[in-house]
Amino acid sequence: MSLLNKKVRIIILSVLTVILSVSFLGSAKASAATTVIPDISEWQGKLTASKVSNLKSQVSFIINRRQYGANYQDKYATNNTNLYTKYGIPFGEYDYATFTSAASAKHEANVFYQHSNKNAKFYVLDYEENDVTSGSTNSAVKAWYNQMRSLTGKKLIFYSYQSFATAHANTARKSFDAQWIANYSSKPTIQTDLWQYTNKKYVPALKESVDASTILNSSKPITWWIGGAQSADTSTPTYFTSAVTSVTTTKKIYLYDSTSFKKSHRVVTVQPGTKVSVSGLQKRSTGSYYFETADGRYLTANKNYVQ
CATH class of the missing domain: 3.20.20.80 (Glycosidases)
Structure with a gap:
């Protein structure tokens, strides 16, 4: 390759580098603004x-x-x-x-x-x-x-x-x-x-x-x-994984008469801010947890709903 061709190639690469840098910085600024x-x-x-x-x-x-x-x-x-x-x-x-x-x-x-x-x-x-x-x-x-x-x-x-x-x-x-x-x-x-x-x-x-x-x-x-x-x-639900004696609801939830938590098994509506006494904690095969009350009802142990 001749000396002239080398110089032309260097100039072209330099120009491309500047163009790409400006494009990248412009994109980064636009992203940062949002x-x-x-x-x-x-x-x-x-x-x-x-x-x-x-x-x-x-x-x-x-x-x-x-x-x-x-x-x-x-x-x-x-x-x-x-x-x-x-x-x-x-x-x-x-x-x-x-x-x-x-x-x-x-x-x-x-x-x-x-x-x-x-x-x-x-x-x-x-x-x-x-x-x-x-x-x-x-x-x-x-x-x-x-x-x-x-x-x-x-x-x-x-x-x-x-x-x-x-x-x-x-x-x-x-x-x-x-x-x-x-x-x-x-x-x-x-x-x-x-x-x-x-x-x-x-x-x-x-x-x-x-x-x-x-x-x-x-x-x-x-x-x-x-x-x-x-x-x-x-x-990304997270669950209680160890026993507690009570939880307080942070959203409206339901007590169920079955561990399947199907709509047909809802027996009590619990409003946000309600303290619920619990007697046991169980784990499903799917990895989720639920609480049991002393009278045999069930509620979620999902920390997005109870604390």
Whole structure:
């Protein structure tokens, strides 16, 4: 091969390398843009149809503030969530907690659910300030959870920053379906399914920087948060494998008079938040487990339905 041909070949290969690199980086940026998970409140203003239409290609889903305690509804929550629904953006809603007791937490949960957009994929307790003056903070958080669980079978998420979560809700937070933890300096060291890693993520459609999060728990991918066939609720059940004396339902379930769990064998409907005493745990040949009650009835041991 002549020296000239070698030079031409080198130039061609260099140009192709640049083209492929630009193409790859462009694709990577486009992919990364869709993984943004922002949380939005009235501080971002009243969103327009144009903003939300553009936002659709830039986010995986949105977590929108519905209220600041029971006495203050976010100015633009209804407008914004209606637009998310119109343009097909999945979203959850959060309640920034200001409750002062277990009774107050129950009331706050009622108000939150009443005002929420029922197209929300999940509901969040944003617990990051301690206003509890009666009883313990853990009992207040659990009261909020129990009340919401009695109202909906959708996923309930606990949010806080790491140090506050461990100091004020270290037991109650574990009842929730997932934990969303804020820690801007490094990855959280407690159980974290969704990590709020920054408050300065620029979102082009909004033309401003916002709080943003990313998935940490691979067993709860984006599909788990927004529903779909690959949701952990349907594809990856986990079971109690050791005996306990009671469980509390997190969704509506049934007691059966047969271990086959066919619809025709349902004898009792059990609402979310109900404590059920159990006397035994059995394993099927398929690998699933179920509980037996003292009076000879049966219920699921799937941790997506009982805790």
